[in-house]
Amino acid sequence: MRARRSKDQIIVEILNICEKGENLTNIVYRSSISFTAIKAYLAVLMKNDLLIYQDGSPRIYKTTPKGLAMRDRLEGLHKLMEGLKI
Numbered sequence: 001m002r003a004r005r006s007k008d009q010i011i012v013e014i015l016n017i018c019e020k021g022e023n024l025t026n027i028v029y030r031s032s033i034s035f036t037a038i039k040a041y042l043a044v045l046m047k048n049d050l051l052i053y054q055d056g057s058p059r060i061y062k063t064t065p066k067g068l069a070m071r072d073r074l075e076g077l078h079k080l081m082e083g084l085k086i
Contacts, residue, residue: 008074011050014041015071018051021062 005013010033017030028038042061045051050067054060063071 009078010041011045012071012074012078014038014045015050015063015067018061018063019068021054021060023058023060027061 010031013031014027017027022030024035024038024042027042028035031038033041042051042053045067046053046061049064050070051061052064054062
């Protein structure tokens with residue numbers, strides 16, 4: 001059974017999935033998060049300019065340069081946290 005993920009871990013995962021562009025269905029499948037929850041995360045990420053939505057066929061979500069920088073910072077923080085003995 002998969003351990004429960006924190007919001008920041010889910011955000012990093014979504015930003016990774018969308019790095020080269022991905023449609024909604026594949027984001028849901030690859031992240032193992034419900035459609036409803038993904039829609040909420042995508043809305044927050046787009047509101048903060050971490051993701052963009054490319055309208056077309058298929059409709060694609062893509063991580064912005066700001067999103068890539070945020071992902072890198074969060075991944076670095078996760079590595080530091082793993083080293084702590086709490």
